Every structure is written in C-alpha cells, then in structure tokens.
Amino acid sequence: MNAAKSFSSRLAGWLPRIVVAPSLLVVIVTVYLFILWTGVISFTSSKFVPVYDFVGLEQFVRLWATPRWHTAVANLFIFSALFLLLSTGIGLLMAILLDQNIRSEGFLRAVYLYPMALSFIVTGTAWKWIMNPGLGIQKVVNDLGWTGFTFDWITDPNMAIYTVVIAGVWQSSGFAMAIFLAGLRGIDNSVIKAAQIEGASLPLIYRQIIIPMLRPAMLSVIVLLSYIAIKSFDLVLALTNGGPGSATELPSTFMFSATFRRNQMGVGAASAIMMLMTVAAIIIPYLYSELRERNNG
Amino acid sequence: MSKFIASLVAATMLVPAAAHAEGTIEVLHHWVSQSEVDALNVIRKDLETKGFQWKDSAVGGMSGANAQQALRSRLTSGDPPGAMQFLGWEGPQWAEQGVVRDLNDLAKAGGWREALPPQLLTFVTSGEAFIAAPINMHRQNWVWANKKIFDEAGIAVPKTWADLIAAGKKLKEKGVTPVAMGDEPWQIGIIFDALLSDLNGPEFYKKAAIDLDPAALNSPEMVKVFDTLREVRGLVDANFVGRDWAVATGMVINGEAAMQFMGDWAKGEFLAKGLKPNTDFYCFATPAKVTSFQYVIDSFGMFTVKDETVQKAQVALAETIMDPKVQKGFNLIKGSIPARTDVSVDDFDDCAKLGFNERAEAIKAGSMLGAMTHGFAAKPEFASVFGDVAAQFFVGNMSSEDAVKMLVEGIDNAR
Numbered sequence: 172m173n174a175a176k177s178f179s180s181r182l183a184g185w186l187p188r189i190v191v192a193p194s195l196l197v198v199i200v201t202v203y204l205f206i207l208w209t210g211v212i213s214f215t216s217s218k219f220v221p222v223y224d225f226v227g228l229e230q231f232v233r234l235w236a237t238p239r240w241h242t243a244v245a246n247l248f249i250f251s252a253l254f255l256l257l258s259t260g261i262g263l264l265m266a267i268l269l270d271q272n273i274r275s276e277g278f279l280r281a282v283y284l285y286p287m288a289l290s291f292i293v294t295g296t297a298w299k300w301i302m303n304p305g306l307g308i309q310k311v312v313n314d315l316g317w318t319g320f321t322f323d324w325i326t327d328p329n330m331a332i333y334t335v336v337i338a339g340v341w342q343s344s345g346f347a348m349a350i351f352l353a354g355l356r357g358i359d360n361s362v363i364k365a366a367q368i369e370g371a372s373l374p375l376i377y378r379q380i381i382i383p384m385l386r387p388a389m390l391s392v393i394v395l396l397s398y399i400a401i402k403s404f405d406l407v408l409a410l411t412n413g414g415p416g417s418a419t420e421l422p423s424t425f426m427f428s429a430t431f432r433r434n435q436m437g438v439g440a441a442s443a444i445m446m447l448m449t450v451a452a453i454i455i456p457y458l459y460s461e462l463r464e465r466n467n468g
Numbered sequence: 469m470s471k472f473i474a475s476l477v478a479a480t481m482l483v484p485a486a487a488h489a490e491g492t493i494e495v496l497h498h499w500v501s502q503s504e505v506d507a508l509n510v511i512r513k514d515l516e517t518k519g520f521q522w523k524d525s526a527v528g529g530m531s532g533a534n535a536q537q538a539l540r541s542r543l544t545s546g547d548p549p550g551a552m553q554f555l556g557w558e559g560p561q562w563a564e565q566g567v568v569r570d571l572n573d574l575a576k577a578g579g580w581r582e583a584l585p586p587q588l589l590t591f592v593t594s595g596e597a598f599i600a601a602p603i604n605m606h607r608q609n610w611v612w613a614n615k616k617i618f619d620e621a622g623i624a625v626p627k628t629w630a631d632l633i634a635a636g637k638k639l640k641e642k643g644v645t646p647v648a649m650g651d652e653p654w655q656i657g658i659i660f661d662a663l664l665s666d667l668n669g670p671e672f673y674k675k676a677a678i679d680l681d682p683a684a685l686n687s688p689e690m691v692k693v694f695d696t697l698r699e700v701r702g703l704v705d706a707n708f709v710g711r712d713w714a715v716a717t718g719m720v721i722n723g724e725a726a727m728q729f730m731g732d733w734a735k736g737e738f739l740a741k742g743l744k745p746n747t748d749f750y751c752f753a754t755p756a757k758v759t760s761f762q763y764v765i766d767s768f769g770m771f772t773v774k775d776e777t778v779q780k781a782q783v784a785l786a787e788t789i790m791d792p793k794v795q796k797g798f799n800l801i802k803g804s805i806p807a808r809t810d811v812s813v814d815d816f817d818d819c820a821k822l823g824f825n826e827r828a829e830a831i832k833a834g835s836m837l838g839a840m841t842h843g844f845a846a847k848p849e850f851a852s853v854f855g856d857v858a859a860q861f862f863v864g865n866m867s868s869e870d871a872v873k874m875l876v877e878g879i880d881n882a883r
Contacts, residue, residue: 305707416860
C-alpha cells in the first residue's frame with residue numbers, strides 16, 4: 172500500500188512533465204533544430220542542395236556584398252519603425268476615443284478590428300489596386316476634377332516601401348487598438364476619479380496617468396508588431412512582389428528567393444541567421460526585463 | 469537526422485504520399501492552367517493506351533519554385549516521384565546529385581539525339597547520360613502586335629530596334645500606348661535578353677549570358693543594351709507596375725496598346741479570343757540582323773526508383789513523350805512547337821510555322837540561344853543578377869554605366 176501510494180505521488184509529480192514532453196519535443200525538433208541546421212548551412216558552400224563543406228564566413232561576406240540585401244535591410248528598418256510607430260499611435264488613439272463610453276461601441280470595435288481578420292495576401296492585393304495610379308486613388312481624384320493630383324508611390328522605387336507601410340498599418344492598427352482597449356478597461360476608475368477631483372484635465376490624466384499605466388499593453392503590442400514586421404513576407408509579395416525593381420525587398424523575401432529560386436541556399440541561410448539576430452536583439456532584452464520584473468515581484 | 473527532418477517537411481507540404489499501384493507513375497509538375505492541363509491530357513491518354521496510369525502531382529505557383537521545394541523534400545526523404553518536369557538547369561543539377569535515371573538506351577533506340585536541336589542537349593544530358601525527355605519548345609523573343617493599330621498608323625513590321633522605337637514614338641504621339649508590359653523582372657528580362665543578342669549578335673550573347681565573360685559584361689556593347697532598354701522604357705505607360713503578363717496581352721488584343729514582348733505562350737490569349745495571326749494580329753521576332761531563336765523547353769526527367777513497375781512506367785512515359793504524334797498533339801494545345809525537329813508542323817498556325825522555320829535558320833546560323841530569363845543560359849544564381857539589374861534599371865533612373873558596373877560586381881559576387 173505504501174509502495175502504491177508512493178508510485179501515484181511520484182506519477183503526480185511527473186505528470187506535468189509527461190504532458191508537456193510531446194509538444195516540447197515537437198518544438199525542439201521543428202523550431203530549434205531547424206534553426207541550428209540553418210546555422211550550419213550558412214557556413215557551407217550550399218547552392219542547389221545542402222552540402223556540408225565548411226567555408227567559414229564566406230556566405231556572410233557574399234550576403235553583405237549583395238546590393239539587394241542592403242536594400243532589404245534598409246527597408247526593414249524603414250518599414251518596422253514606421254509600421255510600429257503608426258500602428259501603435261493610431262491604435263492607441265482609436266482605443267482612447269472608443270473608451271469614451273460612446274454608443275454602438277461593439278459595432279465600431281468590430282469595424283476597426285476587421286482588417287486583422289484578413290490575410291496579408293488579401294490586404295496586399297486590394298491595396299495594390301487602390302494605389303495603382305491608373306485604377307485607384309489617383310484616378311478617382313483626377314476624375315473628380317483635380318487633374319494635377321498624383322499618388323504614384325507604388326510605381327516609384329524611392330517611395331514604394333511607404334505603400335507597404337500604409338497597407339501594413341491599415342491591417343494592424345485595429346489589432347493594437349483591441350489590446351489597448353483591453354488595457355484601458357483594466358484600469359481602475361477610482362484612479363481617474365481621484366485625479367479629476369484634484370482638478371486634472373482629461374488630456375493631462377491620459378498623458379500622466381493612463382498611458383503610463385498601459386505599459387504592459389504597450390509592450391505586448393510592440394513585441395507582437397515587431398514580430399509581424401520582421402516576418403512580413405506575404406504582404407510584400409502580394410502588394411509589390413518586391414518591386415519595382417527590388418525596391419521593396421525585405422529580408423524575408425530575400426531569404427526565400429535566394430534559397431528557393433536563385434540556387435543560393437548558403438546565402439539564404441546566412442540571411443536567415445541575420446534575421447534571427449535581429450529578432451534576438453529585440454526579444455532578449457524584452458525577456459530579460461520581464462523575468463527581472465517577475466523576480467522583483 | 470536530416471532524413472527525419474525531411475520527412476517531417478514532406479508530411480507538412482500537402483504532397484500526397486506516393487502510392488505505387490501496378491503500372492502507375494507519379495508525375496510532379498507545375499502546370500495548372502486550363503491549356504496546360506489539356507495539353508498534358510494528350511500524354512496521359514497515350515500512356516493509358518500502353519496500359520499505364522498517370523498519377524498527377526501538380527504543385528503550382530512561384531514559377532515552379534514550389535514544385536522544386538516539394539521535390540527536394542521528397543528526394544531527401546527517399547521517396548522521389550516517378551517523373552518530374554524540369555526547367556533550365558534543374559535536370560542537369562539533379563543528375564549531378566546522382567538521383568536521375570539514365571535514359572541513354574531509350575535515347576539510342578529512339579534516335580533522340582538526332583531528332584533534337586543540338587543546343588538543347590545541354591539541358592537533357594549530363595556527361596554521357598541522357599537524363600530527360602523534352603516535350604516542347606517555346607520561343608521567348610517574340611513581338612505580338614495589334615494589326616489594326618499598325619495599319620492605321622501606317623507602321624510596317626520593324627526591321628531594327630531603331631525602327632521599332634521610332635514607330636513606338638509615333639504611336640505615343642497618337643495617344644496609343646506603344647508597349648504593354650508589367651514590371652516583373654522576368655517580363656523586363658525578356659526585352660533585355662532580346663536586346664543582348666539583337667544589338668550585338670549571338671556570339672556576344674553567348675559570351676555575356678552563358679560564359680559570363682568579364683570583358684563582354686563590362687563592354688560598350690553592354691552599355692548600348694541598357695541605353696536601348698531605357699528607350700523602350702519610354703514606350704511603356706505609367707501604370708505598368710504589378711501588371712500580369714496576360715493583362716498586358718489583353719491590352720494589345722483590345723487595342724489599348726500596340727505591341728508586347730512576350731514568349732509564344734501569349735499566342736494562346738489571342739487564339740482564345742478567336743483572333744487569327746496576320747489577319748488580326750502580327751507575330752514577329754524581335755528585330756535583328758541575325759534573327760535569333762531564344763528557347764525555353766519543358767522536359768521530363770525520371771528519378772532512380774527501386775519499384776520495378778514504376779521503372780517500366782518510366783520507360784513508357786519517356787517513349788510517349790518522345791513520340792512525334794504525341795509531341796504534335798501536345799504542342800497544338802500548349803501553343804509551343806515540338807522539341808523534335810522532325811515533326812511536321814503543317815497543321816499549326818502561322819506563328820508556329822514562322823517559329824519552326826526560324827528555328828531551322830537559327831540552328832544553321834548559330835543563333836539558337838537559351839533564354840536567360842527562363843533559366844536556359846547562365847545558372848540561376850547568375851541569371852538572377854542580370855534580372856535584378858535590368859529590373860532596377862528599368863524602373864529607376866540609373867545610368868547605363870552604373871547598371872553595367874552593378875552587373876559586373878553582382879556577377880563577381882555570385883561566382
């Protein structure tokens with residue numbers, strides 16, 4: 172009887188680990204092992220198929236000597252910065268406005284959140300036509316009588332990346348709004364009331380009290396949107412297909428075409444590792460701050 | 469471990485697991501449009517008369533890149549399909565990996581080498597081995613023109629690029645878009661490939677696009693190619709970004725634009741609207757002193773498999789593909805011409821006949837050239853550099869000299 176009891180209590184102790192083990196194994200193999208494998212490939216001369224002759228940093232040198240990669244990296248910074256800033260800003264503004272106890276809030280919330288339900292492919296294709304100077308905004312405005320109006324960013328290699336920003340922000344600010352709104356609802360009303368009694372104006376309350384209290388929501392939004400920015404691939408593919416020329420190339424589209432279309436598997440792997448480093452640069456400080464906070468709390 | 473990883477990949481890739489029934493061959497390809505499927509049915513039916521079943525594994529999208537990805541995972545997991553459609557260097561590159569079956573005995577018995585244009589052998593042989601059976605041949609350097617627009621403006625079929633550009637300027641003044649095209653790099657590449665050979669001759673094309681000779685790449689002739697490309701850019705309307713090639717063909721059909729530079733797959737769009745060559749539309753080669761024939765072929769390679777019934781089916785499929793009757797039936801639907809030179813083209817339309825005759829000329833004149841844009845000249849890692857530079861040059865304001873410099877540096881970096 173004693174033995175049985177000790178077995179069941181031992182089982183109870185092991186159960187969480189046993190339950191987690193399969194999914195952990197799958198994640199280790201399909202995510203981390205592949206990351207490792209990609210790292211290995213990036214140090215080989217692989218072109219068409221993987222080969223395992225190590226050539227040191229040659230593929231990284233080659234990668235950084237490719238003008239398309241420079242375009243891709245520059246675009247990633249332009250796109251992520253603007254995408255993050257605008258999505259967060261517009262999302263926060265919409266959330267604050269929606270939080271004013273207006274009528275049919277549920278309906279409006281659905282309207283703003285709806286773009287998030289669309290695939291980036293759909294968003295990209297729709298905005299491709301909306302921004303085409305011969306079909307979309309420019310044509311509509313010209314037909315209305317303002318013939319001098321031009322909006323041809325999508326055909327201009329210097330401006331095309333901003334069209335990706337527009338489509339991305341349109342898609343994601345509703346999502347940021349939803350998170351902020353949830354954050355706003357979590358704030359205790361008595362704090363605001365207390366401030367009002369002290370005579371603080373509403374903008375002041377928002378600036379000094381509410382927005383600082385939204386810090387956890389803000390962090391979630393920024394981390395999730397950074398993910399979307401770095402992995403964004405389908406949006407560019409549908410909107411501009413990396414063009415005109417290679418003006419809207421992003422590291423993700425570069426990686427795909429190097430590996431699967433251009434017979435440069437080693438270069439593709441090197442670019443993937445560079446992307447991983449970028450993600451790590453964002454995620455590691457975040458995890459660090461999260462863990463430290465938890466320890467303090 | 470890599471085998472395990474690959475099978476995991478394969479499992480997630482929606483590739484149906486190969487079920488080898490008696491006398492069935494699984495064929496992996498990326499033909500999914502209606503005319504492509506109809507053309508394939510010609511092969512399939514002939515195969516069925518021999519008692520073998522065709523199991524279709526179509527992986528569409530990304531100009532075949534998706535199918536390539538599917539194949540890689542199938543091969544590494546040790547479960548290759550019976551046959552696979554090859555484009556460009558894919559066949560020889562797989563053969564180097566030692567996974568492709570040698571069809572030399574069949575080729576000798578069937579006289580394949582004699583029946584095919586010699587230039588093509590680069591892509592269907594590897595060393596002594598015959599590794600693929602080519603079914604068709606497309607020509608890339610065609611111009612498709614709206615006859616009504618040409619007649620009304622009093623324009624004859626241009627004999628030189630200078631003529632063509634002059635005609636284009638004339639049309640532009642009349643308010644017609646001279647050239648319909650999209651901004652996809654391969655669409656720009658079609659014009660670039662044509663200019664490379666038309667302006668400087670087939671020898672220059674071979675040096676630059678096939679041998680990647682630094683002197684040819686960094687030459688005044690190359691600057692001239694970009695200069696002319698800039699002039700062609702002036703003939704395209706402002707809304708060309710994101711335009712599909714078939715939409716551009718539609719513009720020529722509807723009379724919105726006068727010309728399109730496109731391979732003979734564009735012919736299908738004209739024929740589908742009931743238009744007739746030389747009555748409703750013109751087809752002519754890009755203008756040059758020595759007319760070149762820039763080819764794109766589709767071939768089918770067989771992978772080494774253990775299953776004997778599949779091996780037999782592979783033989784039957786290869787024989788079917790190389791059967792002149794099948795090649796004729798297939799190409800009548802697909803819009804291309806037979807890969808074999810000994811098939812009669814009497815039943816084909818005027819454009820196909822013109823292409824067939826000019827191919828014979830080109831073989832003699834040494835101007836039968838692999839189309840770079842579609843992977844039949846330099847290998848993809850180099851060809852894509854040409855594509856990048858030409859596309860960036862076309863949509864931006866780069867000078868021709870800068871483009872040449874970028875091209876030379878890019879090729880060196882990919883070596």
